[in-house]
Amino acid sequence: MLKSAITDYATPGSISHSARARRWAEMMRCFPELAEMRVLDLGGTPESWNHAPVLPAQVVCVNIHPKHATVHGPVTGFVADACDLPDTFRSEHFDLVYSNSLMEHVGGHDRRKRFADAVHAKADHHWVQTPYRYFPVEPHWLFPGMQWLPFRTRVAISQYWPHGPSSHDNIRKAAADVADVELLSATEMRSYFPGSQIWFERFAGLPKSLVARKMNY
Template sequence: MRPHRLRFHLVDKDGSWSARQRQRRAEWLIRTFPRLSEMHVIDLGGRLGTWTRATVRPARVHVVNLERPTAEVPDWAEVDQADACDLPARIAKRRYDLVFSNSVLEHVGGHERRLRFAEAVHTLGERHWVQTPYRYFPIEPHWIAPGMQFLPVRLRTAVARRWPLGHKATRTHDAAIHQVLWTELLDRSQMRHYFPQSRILVERVGGLPKSLIAVRTTIPRQRA
């Protein structure tokens, strides 16, 4: 089987191993927020397709991504091109029932920008669900490469150029190092630092932690 077909069957295909993992995570989200269908949700760094395929869709979804929005947006959704770490005032001043983010925090670009991302999460709503892959899972999830995240940048760049199961084709050194430097997996201490008042849930595969999810489900009581 050709490498790109193997990746498709492992990760991208409906019914693939990763697709089943995503479905289980979606079901976990629904159990955690049983009123999701009534909520106004902002998705930081996500894509509209996540919600068009969802078995339970929020009443309103606002997707914010660096990519240009698609031409067709359904009436229950809103799509903006913006940086979640530096939101324009027209978005930052709004409030939502739930702030959602899936596999984005590891790509925002370093500690300072992760702090700004977390600040946006806390500002936009009282409830949140922020997922990111766990650094110490033995398989690097973007390239499906064992232990790649523990290598020096030079070797990670070489793997990114040549490893056949990567999420994007990288034919040049510049393209490969760009992807490597913009992918920084997190551990539990970091997640607790960015989300100190949240529960840190652990998604496991084969008993091993695969991803971390910072969750807040209730609105804190106001002091008298």
């Protein structure tokens, strides 16, 4: 109940729904022509765009999970690795690259660098969001300070804390869940997107997530 009240962005009144609405308002301020744009969404799903207040002219979602290879109107799902786009995308150029809460999951510096290179190569403009490492509550487990604890402790929390990706007694699955998340600092984001503006999305006055954005101005 607690987790859905906080994280369910589709439920009006949830913290996530309110944060998403504020984020979309800021994005529309930065890209008022979004409805006419061709957008490459790295890590997104066609279903997620059902909740967007503005639908671009075309959206291509790249996701590694085959279940998201669907079509919803102008939104198409494509199975691929966002850090290693296939030759199909070699000649493609978009108006905007968009990514929401993917960069902390791609796995290590080298893959984050390849992800950022793909963002720079595929469009002149981008909006890349990721949770902020120094927000006091870890956003995937909703556990205070979890991201600063030793790996073994985080695995134990993942096994038994009820608000994480899953609650289970399987230590291997818990370890995989923990290893999958590497939250970033503002300094790291600036190193991957040196020509971009870093916007701090805030909650209760504290920076909650980072957005690397590159606009016309």
